[in-house]
Amino acid sequence: MKKIILILLLLFPFNVFALDLAKNAKSTILMESSTGEIIYERNSDERLAPASMTKMMSLILIMEAIENGNIKLDQIITISENASKMGGSQIYLETNEKMSVDDLLKGICMASANDAVVALAESTYGSEEEFVNEMNKRAKQLGLKNTNFMNATGLDEENHYSSAKDMALIARELIKHDKVLEYSSKYEDYLRENTNKKFWLVNTNKLIKTYDGMDGLKTGFTESAGYCLTATAKRNNMRLIGVVMNEDSSSIRNSDMTELLNYGFSLYKVKNLVKKNNIVSTYIDNKSSKIKNDVIVLEDINILNKKNSKERKVSYKVNINKKNLPIRKNQKLGTLEVIENNKVIYKTNVYSKDIIKKANIFELYLRNLKDFINGNYIFN
Numbered sequence: 001m002k003k004i005i006l007i008l009l010l011l012f013p014f015n016v017f018a019l020d021l022a023k024n025a026k027s028t029i030l031m032e033s034s035t036g037e038i039i040y041e042r043n044s045d046e047r048l049a050p051a052s053m054t055k056m057m058s059l060i061l062i063m064e065a066i067e068n069g070n071i072k073l074d075q076i077i078t079i080s081e082n083a084s085k086m087g088g089s090q091i092y093l094e095t096n097e098k099m100s101v102d103d104l105l106k107g108i109c110m111a112s113a114n115d116a117v118v119a120l121a122e123s124t125y126g127s128e129e130e131f132v133n134e135m136n137k138r139a140k141q142l143g144l145k146n147t148n149f150m151n152a153t154g155l156d157e158e159n160h161y162s163s164a165k166d167m168a169l170i171a172r173e174l175i176k177h178d179k180v181l182e183y184s185s186k187y188e189d190y191l192r193e194n195t196n197k198k199f200w201l202v203n204t205n206k207l208i209k210t211y212d213g214m215d216g217l218k219t220g221f222t223e224s225a226g227y228c229l230t231a232t233a234k235r236n237n238m239r240l241i242g243v244v245m246n247e248d249s250s251s252i253r254n255s256d257m258t259e260l261l262n263y264g265f266s267l268y269k270v271k272n273l274v275k276k277n278n279i280v281s282t283y284i285d286n287k288s289s290k291i292k293n294d295v296i297v298l299e300d301i302n303i304l305n306k307k308n309s310k311e312r313k314v315s316y317k318v319n320i321n322k323k324n325l326p327i328r329k330n331q332k333l334g335t336l337e338v339i340e341n342n343k344v345i346y347k348t349n350v351y352s353k354d355i356i357k358k359a360n361i362f363e364l365y366l367r368n369l370k371d372f373i374n375g376n377y378i379f380n
Contacts, residue, residue, distance in 0.1 A: 021263055022256035026226075026246035027164040030260050032270065033172055033232065033239040034302040035338075036346055039264050044165040047146050048245050051220025051228050052089065052112045053162070054154030056170045057135045058121065059108065063177040065124040066101070073102040077123050079115070086114040088155055088222075091191060091199060093119060103191050109183035110201045112219060114153040121152045128152050142169055156224045164243040171217050171230045171241050176299075181232075184208075184216035207231060207254055211261065217241075219250075227253040233261055237302075238270045267307055273316065273338070274301035280336055280350060281318040287358060288325055294353035295320065295333055301348065303338070314340045318350055327356035
């Protein structure tokens with residue numbers, strides 16, 4: 001028997017035991033969120049209909065509009081006739097009905113409501129058409145290579161496509177907005193409470209209730225797309241993002257996602273290299289009031305390691321770009337590169353810790369006088 005196994009291994013060294021996760025999905029990927037490293041993928045660049053997973057990009061634009069102060073969570077939106085006519089998943093908004101941005105977001109994140117996402121698209125950019133233009137601009141900014149949106153909802157439409165890898169990258173960007181996870185982690189809630197039109201919201205992602213650590217993110221289904229899911233779960237200090245596309249049923253979709261996430265949590269762990277808000281460098285500018293100014297990261301910098309294996313040896317390098325004064329607090333100043341074996345494995349941005357003001361004439365005079373007294377002043 002041992003000889004037979006040995007012969008098989010020699011003839012078929014790896015293919016016999018090739019890893020095949022989420023095998024019912026046409027396309028799949030598993031990514032560690034903080035590093036962006038891919039743990040597993042299959043056909044992850046194939047262009048497929050993304051169904052309501054499209055709404056993740058819509059949510060990025062909406063959350064950015066909220067954080068920029070263009071709309072507010074307690075703002076009341078008047079529903080247009082166009083939004084009220086959206087088919088598919090909906091919260092049955094009526095023309096001229098009034099609903100808060102907060103409740104509309106519940107409808108999108110939990111019930112995948114097409115009418116709610118169009119209502120917010122119109123409120124943030126004037127029309128769904130202009131909103132979709134911004135979605136595609138944002139896709140290019142994120143470096144997505146296999147994505148094009150034709151609507152904000154994910155309803156089937158020609159030339160509306162994405163890929164498992166692009167969906168994972170969109171999800172990675174979306175969950176930087178913590179508020180989204182507050183909505184997507186709820187299993188049930190209500191809209192129009194204290195009215196005769198009270199509406200029960202139940203999360204379309206049933207794994208929220210059954211999978212340990214899951215707090216999002218977006219389901220999808222259309223005839224063209226089949227059953228899709230982008231899910232995220234966090235255990236200890238590691239967050240995984242999984243995507244499965246074009247499954248035959250919601251139960252198979254959930255089973256494949258469970259297998260995918262279990263694989264990642266069983267075999268991998270992350271080690272923290274730099275904590276969020278930690279100082280990683282000093283920005284020196286002789287024309288600034290403080291001269292030496294601290295540079296920070298706004299997210300944890302982690303390293304993905306395989307359990308029961310040697311930890312990877314990495315370092316990081318900070319590159320600062322010259323900026324005109326004054327500089328805002330948390331303004332981007334450059335990048336931090338994580339390096340392994342002399343190769344950059346990923347980059348993130350670095351930011352100013354505080355406001356960096358321009359030195360006034362009196363400060364510059366005292367600085368030059370001090371340099372002159374210490375013999376550091378050089379006459380040109």
